[in-house]
Amino acid sequence: xxxxxxPVDVRRGQVAGAGTVLVEGPEQFLxxxxxxxxxxxxxHWVETGAWWQSSGVHAVLGAGERADERADERADEQGAxxxxxxxxxxxxxxxxxxxxxxxxxxRADGESGARTGRGVFDLVFDWAEGGWRLTRCLD
Numbered sequence: 001x002x003x004x005x006x007p008v009d010v011r012r013g014q015v016a017g018a019g020t021v022l023v024e025g026p027e028q029f030l031x032x033x034x035x036x037x038x039x040x041x042x043x044h045w046v047e048t049g050a051w052w053q054s055s056g057v058h059a060v061l062g063a064g065e066r067a068d069e070r071a072d073e074r075a076d077e078q079g080a081x082x083x084x085x086x087x088x089x090x091x092x093x094x095x096x097x098x099x100x101x102x103x104x105x106x107r108a109d110g111e112s113g114a115r116t117g118r119g120v121f122d123l124v125f126d127w128a129e130g131g132w133r134l135t136r137c138l139d
Contacts, residue, residue, distance in 0.1 A: 001120075001138045006031060010123060010132040015097070016040045026095050026123050031134050034117075036099040042120060049090035093125040094135075 013027030015038050025044065029036050051057065101117035119139030125132050 001136050003136055004134050006134045008123065008132050008134045010125075017044075026097055026132075029099070029121075029123060029132070029134070031121075034101060036101060036119075036121070038097045038099045040098045041095060042098055043094075043096040045094050047092045047094060091127045093127070095123045095125075097121055097123060 009030040010026045011028040012024060014022045015025050015027050017023040017025075017040075023041055023044070025041050026038050028038060098118070098120050100119075117139065119137055121134055121138075122136035123132060124135050
């Protein structure tokens with residue numbers, strides 16, 4: 001599986017989930033100038049912020065008084081919701097989808113035919129940024 005960090009445009013709609021269940025998710029996406037049509041949702045999960053890096057966790061583990069003072073200063077600078085440089089409310093919604101490009105252009109030898117590109121992609125919606133990214137691809 002190859003890793004990427006590319007922005008993508010995503011159109012949401014009804015797509016096939018596990019079995020025959022339809023779910024609201026990515027229906028199509030535009031990546032590197034190509035339109036991909038989602039044929040199935042393989043998996044869907046939510047990743048939270050890196051809570052283990054927060055000052056609260058370090059305080060519980062005995063990181064020391066000086067670390068607590070630095071964490072308090074950072075929290076004051078960053079405002080509510082952020083603790084120790086980590087936004088604990090930050091969530092990324094990950095959709096592992098199977099998608100294809102559909103019908104390709106006619107073959108070079110003049111025969112008409114369907115050459116399809118197909119792959120499995122991880123599409124990530126970052127709630128903090130409000131945008132979609134393609135992070136992994138297996139094609």
